[in-house]
Amino acid sequence: MTDEMRYEPPILESAAGSHTLINGTEVINFASANYLGLVGHGKLLEACTESLEKYGAGSCGPRGFYGTIDVHLDCEARIAKFLGTPDSILYSYGLSTMFSAIPAFCKKGDVIVADEGVHWAIQNGLQLSRSTVVYFKHNDMESLRDMLEKVTKGNKRAEKLRRYIVVEAVYQNSGQIAPLDEIIRLKENYRFRVLLDESNSMGVLGSSGRGLTEYCKVPVGKIDIITAAMGHALATEGGVCTGSARVIDHQRLSSSGYVFSASLPPYLTSAAITAIDILEENLDLIMKLKKNIGTLCRGLSDIQGLEIASDLASPIVFLRLKKSTGSLKGDLQVLEDIAQHVLKEDSVLVATSRRSTLDKCKLPVGIRLFVSAAHTEDDLMKAGESLKRVAALALNGHD
Amino acid sequence: MITIPYLTALTTYFSYGLLFVFGQFRDFFRKIADWWLGSNLQGYAPICLGLEDFYTRRLYLRIQDCFGRPIASPPDSWVDLVERVSKDNNKTLQRTAKISRCLNLGSYNYLGFAAADEYCTPRVIESLKRFSPSTCSTRVDGGTTTLHNELEEVVANFVGKPAAIVFGMGYVTNSAVLPALIGKGGLIISDSLNHNSIVNGARGSGATVRVFQHNMPDHLEKVLREQIAEGQPRTHRPWKKIMVLVEGIYSMEGELCKLPEIVAICKKYRAYVYLDEAHSIGAIGKTGRGVCELLGVDTADVDILMGTFTKSFGSCGGYIAGSKELIQYMKYSCPAHLYATSISPPAAQQIISAIRVILGEDGTSRGAQKLARIRENSNFFRSELQKMGFEVLGDNDSPVMPVMLYNPAKIPAFSRECLKNQVAVVTVAFPATPLLLARARICISASHTREDLIKALEVFSKVGDLIGIKYFPAEPDKQQQDDGRVKLE
Numbered sequence: 001m002t003d004e005m006r007y008e009p010p011i012l013e014s015a016a017g018s019h020t021l022i023n024g025t026e027v028i029n030f031a032s033a034n035y036l037g038l039v040g041h042g043k044l045l046e047a048c049t050e051s052l053e054k055y056g057a058g059s060c061g062p063r064g065f066y067g068t069i070d071v072h073l074d075c076e077a078r079i080a081k082f083l084g085t086p087d088s089i090l091y092s093y094g095l096s097t098m099f100s101a102i103p104a105f106c107k108k109g110d111v112i113v114a115d116e117g118v119h120w121a122i123q124n125g126l127q128l129s130r131s132t133v134v135y136f137k138h139n140d141m142e143s144l145r146d147m148l149e150k151v152t153k154g155n156k157r158a159e160k161l162r163r164y165i166v167v168e169a170v171y172q173n174s175g176q177i178a179p180l181d182e183i184i185r186l187k188e189n190y191r192f193r194v195l196l197d198e199s200n201s202m203g204v205l206g207s208s209g210r211g212l213t214e215y216c217k218v219p220v221g222k223i224d225i226i227t228a229a230m231g232h233a234l235a236t237e238g239g240v241c242t243g244s245a246r247v248i249d250h251q252r253l254s255s256s257g258y259v260f261s262a263s264l265p266p267y268l269t270s271a272a273i274t275a276i277d278i279l280e281e282n283l284d285l286i287m288k289l290k291k292n293i294g295t296l297c298r299g300l301s302d303i304q305g306l307e308i309a310s311d312l313a314s315p316i317v318f319l320r321l322k323k324s325t326g327s328l329k330g331d332l333q334v335l336e337d338i339a340q341h342v343l344k345e346d347s348v349l350v351a352t353s354r355r356s357t358l359d360k361c362k363l364p365v366g367i368r369l370f371v372s373a374a375h376t377e378d379d380l381m382k383a384g385e386s387l388k389r390v391a392a393l394a395l396n397g398h399d
Numbered sequence: 400m401i402t403i404p405y406l407t408a409l410t411t412y413f414s415y416g417l418l419f420v421f422g423q424f425r426d427f428f429r430k431i432a433d434w435w436l437g438s439n440l441q442g443y444a445p446i447c448l449g450l451e452d453f454y455t456r457r458l459y460l461r462i463q464d465c466f467g468r469p470i471a472s473p474p475d476s477w478v479d480l481v482e483r484v485s486k487d488n489n490k491t492l493q494r495t496a497k498i499s500r501c502l503n504l505g506s507y508n509y510l511g512f513a514a515a516d517e518y519c520t521p522r523v524i525e526s527l528k529r530f531s532p533s534t535c536s537t538r539v540d541g542g543t544t545t546l547h548n549e550l551e552e553v554v555a556n557f558v559g560k561p562a563a564i565v566f567g568m569g570y571v572t573n574s575a576v577l578p579a580l581i582g583k584g585g586l587i588i589s590d591s592l593n594h595n596s597i598v599n600g601a602r603g604s605g606a607t608v609r610v611f612q613h614n615m616p617d618h619l620e621k622v623l624r625e626q627i628a629e630g631q632p633r634t635h636r637p638w639k640k641i642m643v644l645v646e647g648i649y650s651m652e653g654e655l656c657k658l659p660e661i662v663a664i665c666k667k668y669r670a671y672v673y674l675d676e677a678h679s680i681g682a683i684g685k686t687g688r689g690v691c692e693l694l695g696v697d698t699a700d701v702d703i704l705m706g707t708f709t710k711s712f713g714s715c716g717g718y719i720a721g722s723k724e725l726i727q728y729m730k731y732s733c734p735a736h737l738y739a740t741s742i743s744p745p746a747a748q749q750i751i752s753a754i755r756v757i758l759g760e761d762g763t764s765r766g767a768q769k770l771a772r773i774r775e776n777s778n779f780f781r782s783e784l785q786k787m788g789f790e791v792l793g794d795n796d797s798p799v800m801p802v803m804l805y806n807p808a809k810i811p812a813f814s815r816e817c818l819k820n821q822v823a824v825v826t827v828a829f830p831a832t833p834l835l836l837a838r839a840r841i842c843i844s845a846s847h848t849r850e851d852l853i854k855a856l857e858v859f860s861k862v863g864d865l866i867g868i869k870y871f872p873a874e875p876d877k878q879q880q881d882d883g884r885v886k887l888e
Contacts, residue, residue, distance in 0.1 A: 007731070012544045015531040020541075031541030032534060039531045048532050048745070049524050056473040056514045057523055057749040058713040060506040065825040067506070068469045070481060073494065092715065093568035095575075095739040120734045124574070128603055231740035237533050237567060252467075253455050260595040261570040262507075262709040265746060271532045351540035356734040358578055370536070 007336075010349065015040045018374040022349065028379045030369040031351040035204050035315045036275075036285045037374025038235035044274050051270040059263045063252075067263040075269045079240050082276050083202075083210055084220045088242035089251050092264040094229025097239030098197060099125035100257030101227055104250065106131045106164060113147050113192070114166040115139065117173045117363045120356060122166060122197065138363060139176045144183070148190045163192040169201035169212035173353065173363050175310020175318035177205075180216040193224040203233030204315050209279050209286050215313075233279075236271040238264045289315060289373040292380060296371055299384025304392045309366060318353075319387075320366040328355065331365050338387070338394050339367060346386035403835060404870060407805045411835050414807050422457030454829070458807075463489050465814040465826055471498050473514035474506035476846040480823060501818065502851055504841045505825035509682040509798050510769045511846030512713030512753050518761050519713075519752035523745045530744035538730075542741035550747045551718075557754050558680070558706070559688060559698040560720035562727075566735050567742040569677060569707030570596045572717030575735035576705070578604040580673075581640050586626055588619065588670070589644040592652065597644055597675060606640075607632060613652075616660035619643065623668050641670040647679030647690035651832055651840070653793025653800050655679070658694045662701065671702045681711025682798050687757045687770050693796065714749040716742045773798055773845040776852060780843055783856050788869035792838075801827075801838040802859075802868070809866050810837050816862040822855055 013021040016032040017039045038044055051071070061067030072090055080088040091097040102125030106112055110131040114122065117138040126133045134151060137143035144165075151163070165187060167178045180196075187194050198211045206214025211228075213220045220226075225243045230236050241251065251258060279285065296317055300308060303319070310318035325331055335352045342348050353365045369383065403411075459466075464483060472479040480501050483492040506513060526546060534542040547565065555563035566572045577600030581587060585606035589597060592613045601608045609626060611619040623641070630636050643665055645656045658674070665672050676689045684692030689706070691698050698704065704720040719729060730736055757766040777798045784791045790803040804810055810826045817824050828837040843852075863869050 007539075009539045009543045010541060011548060012530075012534070012541065014529065016534040016536060016541060016544075017531070029541060032536040034535040039533070039535060044532065045528060048527055052520060052524055052527065052745070053515055054473070056475075056512070056516070056713060057519070057746060058513065058709055058715055060474045060508045060513045060709060060713060064466045065505050066468060066470055066474055066478065066480075066503065066823060068467050069474075070469050070471050070494070073469055093571055093739065095735060096568060096571050099574070120738050124578075124603060124734075128599060229740075231533055231535055235531070235533050235535055237740055237743050250455070253459065256595050256599060257570055261568065262707075262715060265715050265743070267527075267745065268532060268743060349541055351536070354537075354539055354737045356579070356737050357732040358734055368540075 010343065018372050018379065020349070022343075025347055027343065027347045027349050028375070028383060029349050030371070030383060031349045032372070033200070033232040033316075033370045034235060034372045034374070035200075035233040035289060035370070036235070036279065037372045038233075038275055038278065041235075041278065043278060044235065044271050047270045047274040048267045051267040055266040057267065058265050061263070062261060063258060063263045069263070069266050069269070071266050071269045071273070072263060075273050076240075078273050078276055080242055082280070083226070083242055085226070085242040086245045087248040088240050089248050089255075089258065090264055090269070091239040091241065091257055092261055093257070094199065094231045094237065094239040095121045096257035096261070097227045097229060097241055098122045099128060100255045101225065101241050101251065102126060102166070102195070103129040104255040105225070105247075106162065110162045110164070111151055112164045112166060113144065113151060115168070115171070115178075117171050117176075117361055118166060118168055118197075119172045119361070120359050122168070123360055126166070138174065139171070139178060141179060141182045141186070145186055148186060148192065152190055163190075164195055165192045166195045166197075168197040168199070169205070170199075170311075170314045170316060172200060172316070173361055175314045175316040175368070177201075177215075177311040177314055178212065180212050180218050184218055184222055194222075195225045195227070196223050197227050199227075199229040200232055200314070200316060202228045203279055204286065204289060205313065207286070208283055209233075230272055234272055234275040236268045236275060238268055238272065285373045289371065292373065292375050293317070293371050295377060296369065296380045296384065299381060300387060303388050306367070306387075306391050309364075315371050317369040317371060318366050319369070320364050324364065328365060334394065335365065335367055338390050341390045341394065342386050345390070346382065348383050348386050350383075350387075403805060407870070408835060411806050415834065418458055418807065422453060425457065426453070460489055462811040462814075464492060465811050468823070469494065474503060474508055475514040476503055476508070476511070476844055476848075476851060477501070478503040478506070478823060480818075499821065501821045501823040502855055503823050504843075504855060505823055506844075507678070507710040507842055508713070508844040508846065509678075509711045509773055509842070510687075510713075510753070510757070511844055512711070512749075516713075516752075516756075518756055518765075519749055522752050523748045526748035527745040532745065533743055534741050536740065537738060538736050538741045544744060546744050546747045546751075547741060550742075550751055553751050553754050554718050555720055557688065557758070558704055558718075558720045559691070560704060560722070562723045562725075563718050563720040564726050564729050564733075564736065565716060565718045565742055565747070567716050567739055569709055569715075569717035571735050571739065572705060572707070572719060573597050573675065574600040574603060576719055576729065576733055577601055579729065579733045580604075580703070581606045581642055584631060584638065585640040585642065586638045587642050587644060588622055588626070590614065590646065590649075590656075592649055593644060593646060594650065594675070594677070597646075601644065613649075614654060614657055616657055616664055619661060620664050623664065623670065627668065641668070642673055643670050644673045644675070647674060647676040648683070648797050648799060650678050650799060651801060651827065651838070653797045655683075655690055655694070655794045655797055658690055658696050658701075662696055666700070672700070673703045673705065674701050676704060676706040678710055678799060680706040681753075681757060682773060683796055685770070687711070687766070708746075708750050712750050712753040714746045714753070716746060716750070769845040773843060776845070776847055777843045779849075780841070780852055780856070784859065785871075786873065787856070787860055787863065788871045788873035789859070789863060790868075790870045798843045799840065800843070801840045803870065804837045804839055804868055805835060807837060809868060812866050813839055813862060813868070816865060817858060820858045820862070822858045
């Protein structure tokens with residue numbers, strides 16, 4: 001039992017919107033992935049209340065045995081229509097989406113080339129699938145090309161094996177955005193299939209929120225499997241996977257997280273449908289989010305000791321230490337200090353990135369700020385200033 | 400163990416053989432048609448190889464209308480089923496606008512909390528307005544609210560352990576906690592009929608996995624002795640940690656696990672016990688505290704208690720209960736806690752309210768009534784079915800009762816005939832059960848009334864005669880004459 005194991009997270013006393021209550025004081029919240037500001041939205045609450053009164057809280061059964069409520073089917077159709085794909089399938093938890101979808105398609109002997117910065121759920125799925133996994137350097141297209149060459153060259157059996165590339169649209173561990181057009185070119189060259197995880201980009205990137213495919217101007221039919229956790233922009237829980245009809249139908253019988261687990265509670269499904277409706281009606285939310293990201297990045301551009309490591313269009317602003325202390329624990333300690341001070345003195349809640357003991361990712365840790373469309377200019381300015389001040393104090397000794 | 404009559408085994412094998420041969424014929428013709436028409440995915444290996452989805456395409460699709468039936472109302476004791484039609488011989492099904500009201504014997508609604516409840520629902524709506532449907536962040540980042548802490552305390556008290564940790568989904572609880580608890584160099588011994596989530600978690604942990612025969616403590620002892628004597632696979636050093644995984648009620652058999660013997664063996668050999676109470680928490684035991692209470696095992700002897708909230712509490716999510724150090728370690732290292740969004744606040748409130756009702760803290764005795772009702776209902780239903788001559792599995796007091804069907808043709812027949820008579824049942828076949836042992840699984844709820852059960856029994860009797868699944872001889876009528884029960888012919 002070490003000290004860091006006794007860490008107690010801050011306890012919220014109200015909804016996790018852009019402003020929240022901690023210990024009785026109002027705090028600006030940059031730790032919730034509430035990108036479009038839909039937490040606390042009136043229409044969402046109405047839809048959920050109606051659903052609760054009609055269907056009760058839980059769904060009491062897996063999808064195959066009377067756990068399929070008509071709202072599930074409606075939600076799947078709605079998401080498929082929104083993204084422009086033939087069909088989609090709902091999972092009851094964001095984390096289980098990836099680690100059930102991957103073993104359903106990748107079996108022993110298949111070849112998977114994955115980015116080294118993918119998050120734990122994908123790593124777990126890759127491990128469970130028992131395929132040969134090769135990692136390429138984080139977001140580096142040259143490294144990807146080399147890996148693809150290495151894997152297909154001289155391997156005559158490669159023609160008969162299924163081959164996949166697994167990437168995330170906006171990486172949770174670093175905030176980088178994957179260059180999808182490059183990846184599509186490589187994929188077509190070497191005949192691989194692409195699995196894309198759009199948890200942090202659905203509803204955020206692209207002019208109408210359809211995600212990375214719209215942002216990079218790639219037709220959505222070229223990606224074979226898209227998964228997304230709905231716990232980010234859409235402010236509900238659960239996950240969804242879309243693709244061609246064959247892909248989706250196969251998952252309905254062979255994806256373990258779908259078949260052997262209870263279905264998503266009906267009120268969360270209604271929340272998802274309402275969230276997509278709101279998104280389609282108010283496209284200016286996406287504009288506002290983009291503006292907010294820009295403002296925050298400008299405000300954080302010259303902090304002593306920290307640098308912005310994420311892409312400028314990503315809704316996760318990732319601050320990394322310019323000079324690392326040398327060990328993961330040391331880095332985390334310094335960042336924890338900064339986060340604590342920022343919370344106590346200026347009432348701004350930020351999140352440091354956590355690593356579980358089971359996580360194999362080797363990317364550097366940092367402070368994450370999740371920008372939301374509901375944040376005001378003042379909020380962003382305040383966050384920028386407070387981080388500058390605290391970082392200057394805390395990192396003075398480390399430079 | 401289930402012993403299958405010889406003739407039935409023969410006919411079942413024959414049926415499956417016939418279906419397989421037909422399937423291969425159709426595949427052959429499909430291959431010719433595909434080759435002729437060509438396809439646009441040249442150079443790519445097919446996404447599903449030949450035999451992998453053979454079962455799906457040729458066998459499952461024929462009876463697809465028996466599974467995945469959508470409902471249009473809460474999964475209470477009576478439910479509105481949406482009717483579906485198929486225009487292309489069961490390959491795809493479209494919803495119609497017609498609904499039919501059926502008696503629901505398939506949902507996991509053991510204590511009747513599935514529909515809107517008079518105590519729980521107002522409180523849930525209040526939490527919804529206060530905390531909104533989701534916190535959009537992980538527990539460590541800013542997703543912990545006062546509700547989550549309250550929930551963990553309430554669960555720990557209810558189960559009888561010092562501390563508990565709650566996750567958003569039951570499946571993920573198993574798959575993500577087992578790798579954190581035990582790693583390479585450890586030994587996992589799990590029951591042969593454990594649920595898929597436990598199997599996935601054990602595989603993902605990297606420890607060596609051995610299986611003991613279902614519910615046989617003697618075999619468990621034998622496996623333990625062998626493994627301890629041999630040590631780790633190649634180095635033969637002693638194991639770092641040994642863990643035995645069992646379930647409270649096995650959902651496909653309806654049996655209770657032989658907990659006292661297993662705990663005694665584990666104490667003798669110093670192994671940890673991990674008990675998965677997904678179906679038994681809240682549903683059995685005098686005050687609903689699960690299989691430990693029913694069988695008289697002290698909760699301090701079971702090291703890790705796991706359960707889900709989907710079945711008896713009408714919500715979603717899973718929990719792990721154990722000692723304070725264990726839970727603190729889980730909060731530090733378990734990926735499901737660090738990376739996944741926290742459980743939805745209204746769902747958490749539903750669990751808290753449901754536990755309050757069960758314990759009687761809401762001021763009424765509804766909880767005790769529910770528990771008594773589910774016990775009475777299960778025992779009544781099981782004994783009546785056995786009297787009629789059906790082969791019913793499971794122990795007394797368990798609300799899950801599988802009725803054996805065996806033959807693949809009887810699966811859709813049973814399901815469709817019952818539906819015509821307004822009873823909705825669940826039928827399970829391969830791969831959830833062994834190939835020969837297909838069954839229909841009935842889940843009793845505390846919200847079923849005596850009239851509901853009697854109606855179900857009548858329908859079963861009629862359908863059973865029609866299909867021929869009364870494998871045992873029915874007991875003669877003169878044995879059932881007490882307390883005014885309706886005579887069943």
